[in-house]
Amino acid sequence: xxxxxxxxxxxxxxxxxxxxxxxxxxxxxxxxxxxxxxxxxxxxxxxxxxxxxxxxxxxxxxxxxxxxxxxxxxxxxxxxxxxxxxxxxxxxxxxxxxxxxxxxxxxxxxxxxxxxxxxxxxxxxxxxxxxxxxxxxxxxxxxxxx
Numbered sequence: 001x002x003x004x005x006x007x008x009x010x011x012x013x014x015x016x017x018x019x020x021x022x023x024x025x026x027x028x029x030x031x032x033x034x035x036x037x038x039x040x041x042x043x044x045x046x047x048x049x050x051x052x053x054x055x056x057x058x059x060x061x062x063x064x065x066x067x068x069x070x071x072x073x074x075x076x077x078x079x080x081x082x083x084x085x086x087x088x089x090x091x092x093x094x095x096x097x098x099x100x101x102x103x104x105x106x107x108x109x110x111x112x113x114x115x116x117x118x119x120x121x122x123x124x125x126x127x128x129x130x131x132x133x134x135x136x137x138x139x140x141x142x143x144x145x146x
Contacts, residue, residue: 006032006136009059011043011076012094013068017117020124021063028128032136035059040071044079047086058089060141061131064111066095066102074105081110088142090135 008030012018018036025034035056037043045051047058062080066073073093080086092113093106106114115131118124135141 006061007057007059008032008034009043009046009062010034010036011038011040011062011064011068011073012036013038013065017065020121021128024121024124024128027125028132030128030132030136032060038068040068040073040076043068043076044071047080047089058086060090061135062089062091063094063131064091066093066097066106074109077106077109077111090139090141092131092135 008025010018010021012021015038018038022034022036025032035046037046042053043062043064046053046056047062049056049058064073064076068076073095077091077093080089080091087110090112092115093111094115094117095102096117097103098116103114113131115127118127
C-alpha cells in the first residue's frame with residue numbers, strides 16, 4: 001500500500017451492525033479509516049464526492065449491504081460498476097441474504113466479492129481478517145483517481 005490513509009466505506013443502515021463492524025475491524029487489526037453511510041443515496045454521493053462529501057477521496061474498498069432504504073445496495077453496486085470513474089473501486093457485498101439470486105446478481109454486476117454477514121462476533125472478526133489479508137496485504141489496489 002502506498003503512503004496515506006486507507007479508507008473503507010461501510011454502507012450499512014443498521015447503526016448497531018455498523019458499530020459491530022467498527023469494533024470487529026479493530027479486533028481484526030484493520031487500521032484503515034472507516035467512513036459509514038446509512039443509505040444508498042449517501043453512498044453514491046460519497047463515492048462521487050458530492051453534497052456533504054465534496055472533497056473526499058474515493059474509498060479504497062466498499063463494504064456494501066444490499067438491503068438499504070431508498071436506493072438499495074443493488075442499485076449502488078450497479079451504479080459504481082457501470083461508471084468509468086468509479087468502477088475500479090473494489091466492492092464487497094456483505095449481506096444477511098444467502099439467496100442465490102442475490103449472489104448471482106452481485107457477481108453479474110461485477111462485485112469483487114459476496115460475504116454473508118456472520119451471525120457471531122468472532123466469525124465477523126475472522127471474516128474481516130480474511131478481507132484484510134487479501135485486500136490490504138495481498139492484492140494491489142488501484143490508485144488512479146484516488
